[in-house]
Amino acid sequence: MKRRSFIGRSALAGLCTGVSFSFLDSKIPPHNWEGYNFGPPPTITDRLNQGPFHNYGPDANAPGANVVMTTTAASGKVPNFGMGMVTYICDEVGPPKVKGEDLRTSIEKLARLPLGDVLYLRVDWKDIQKEPGKLDFPEHWNITFEMAKKYGKRVAFRVQLMSPVIEGHSVPDFLADKIPFVKLGVTDEIGIPGKVHYAPRYDHPEFMRAFKELDDLLSEKYNGHELVEYVDTYMYGFWGEGHTWPFEGNPFPDYRTAEETSIALFEHQAKNWIKTPLTTNTQPDYSEVGNSEVLDRTVRSHNWLRTDTIFIETSQIDALSNRPSWIGATIEQGLATGDKNKETNFEGIAKNENIIAHVKDVSPTYFSLWNWHVISAENFLSYYDKYPGPLNHLAASIGYRVRPSWIWYFEKDGYPGLILGLVNDGLSGVPGALRISLTDTEKTLHIEGSLDPGYPLPGKVRQVLFQLPKNKAWEGLRLYAHIEVKQVRHPVKWACHQSLENDGALLLRKNL
Incomplete structure (x- = not known):
């Protein structure tokens, strides 16, 4: 099965019958993502003073500021919301099928892998809904949520409205009888060999009514759910990725x-998922269904991006690597098992190492731990146990890793002040807004506020000011961080070598 083998091809087989196009002037054309105006960043409250700060002269606002404390970068993983390694529990061909092992055991082995932070499910519509008005989740869905809670992991998922790798349709039977389907054709390039592929008329009133009900039911249960990290948008085409390659045209x-x-x-999904991030595939508009407009709306609504492989078209690399700093990005790429990893060698670089190196190049917030269509803990470990270094290094750099590298102390007009020089040792910006709070042990002092969304950026220092009450000692104060995404705040663990308190606070103390 070739999922994305069309990269680099110029001639495509197959034809969607009865399709014509009228290209509109309003269609968003290809554009460079760097510097593109996607509108304002997420709204923040209590913006912290982020400088500039001057130490000398009559206009000094931080006179005589001296460094009193420093931190250094942590080693290893520092898990937080909005970043991490994604363990696949179920892909388009289903959950793990390990000979002689029950499903619960197979899923639990995957869930407890220490390298993973998020458990991922990809299911067909008919897998979770058998009749109108209610959801009916399969066993592997329920086990995954159970294991996420047991092992302190989070969950992400996608519902496929169409799939080439299953017999029949992805839509439930109660809907299939009410909507028309358009024959796309037969191909051995993708999906089940010899399968006749049909696309539903997504624009049919019965389809849209049922789709909206599905999303309403899902969002009512999972929007803002404590265990749900993000949800892939379920869009047109194969796997919901916005295409029906290799068939030209579309059913519209x-x-x-x-x-x-x-x-x-x-828009219906964006309206419903107001607390949980959505991720939209960066698929170019091969099938001419408006992908460029959907991507634009995804970023403008402060939702996130994803891609289904790292060796992809130029436009996808541009979108991922030049997205706004406050936008997250998840990279999906199947890894070879241990025996097969060395079969493909790129001038001394094995397949998985080549994948991991290129994943880093686009500054993602998530990466998949996934053996394509052969999911099992044993298959993953057949590679990882032999070569742990590349994935460990990625896990220790992916996403954002923030800490106050410098802490300056000063006094002005009798009022003490602290300036934090915040840095980010990770690959990406903060996919939201970082909030910092300062308290004392007695909780009589509480000062907090937000950085500008996306900051601090990797390789740059972002300074923020905390003005303290008169005669307030700075040593012994407690420094906390949260990330705010879609107006929901999640605690952030500082990514520093220095020890933290049990509640995640960095205790301020002179160490320089």
């Missing part, structure tokens, strides 16, 4: 209908 009567339908699918 014209481009306007296709784009308006894609917008309707996305």
Whole structure:
């Protein structure tokens, strides 16, 4: 099965019958993502003073500031919300199928892998809904949530509206009888060999009604759920990724209908998932269904991006690597098992090491721990146990890793002040807004506020000021961090070598 083997091909087989296009002037054209105006960043409250700060002269606002404390970078993983390694529990061909092992055991082995932070599920629509008005989750879905809670992991998922790797349709039977399907054709390039592929008319009123009900039910249960990290948008086409390659065209009567339908699918999800981030595939608009508009709306609504492989088109690399700093990005790429890893060698670099090196190049917040279509803890460990270094290094650098590298103390007009020089030792910006709070042990002092979204950036220092009450001693104060995403705040563990308190606070003390 070739999922994305079309990269680099110029001639494509297959034809979608009865399709015509009328390209609109309003269609968003390809553009460079660097410096592109996607609108304002997320709104923050209590913005902290982020400088500039001057130490000398009559205009000094931090006179005589001296460094009184420093921190250094932590080694190893520092797990936090909005970043991490994603252990796949179920992909498009289903959950693990290990001979002689029950499903619960197989999932628990995956869930307790120390390297993973998020457990991922990919299911077909008919897997979770058998009749209108209610959801009916399969066993592996329920076990995954149970194991996430047991092992302190989080969950991400996608519901496929269409899949080439299963028999029949992805939509439930109660809907399949009410909507038309358009024949795409037969291909051995993707999915089950010899399968006749049909695409539902997503724009049909019965489809849209059922889709909206599905998303309403899911979001009612999981929007803002304590265990849910993010949700992939379920869009048009194979796996919901926005394409039906290798078939040219699409099942819609014209481009306007296709784009308006894609917008309707996305906007309904954006309206429902107001607390949980959505991730949209960066798929170029091969099938002409309005992907560029959906991607634009994803970023403008402060949702996140994803891709299904790292060796992809130029436009996807541009989008991932030049996205706004407050936008998260998850990279999906199947890893070879231990025996197969060395079969493909790139001038002395084995397949998995080549993948991992290129993942780092686009500054992601998540990466998949996934053996494509052969999911099991044993298959993953057949590589990881032999070569732990590359994935360990990625896990210790992916996402954001923030700490106050410098802490300056000063007094002005009798009022003491602290300036934090915040740094980010990770690969990406903060996918939201970092909030900092300062308290004393007695909780009589509480000062907090937000950095600008995305900051601190890797390789740069972001300074913030905390003005203290008169005669307040700074030593012994406690420094906390949270990340705010979609107005929901999640605690952040400082990524520093220096020890933290049991509640995650950094205790301020002179150490220089």
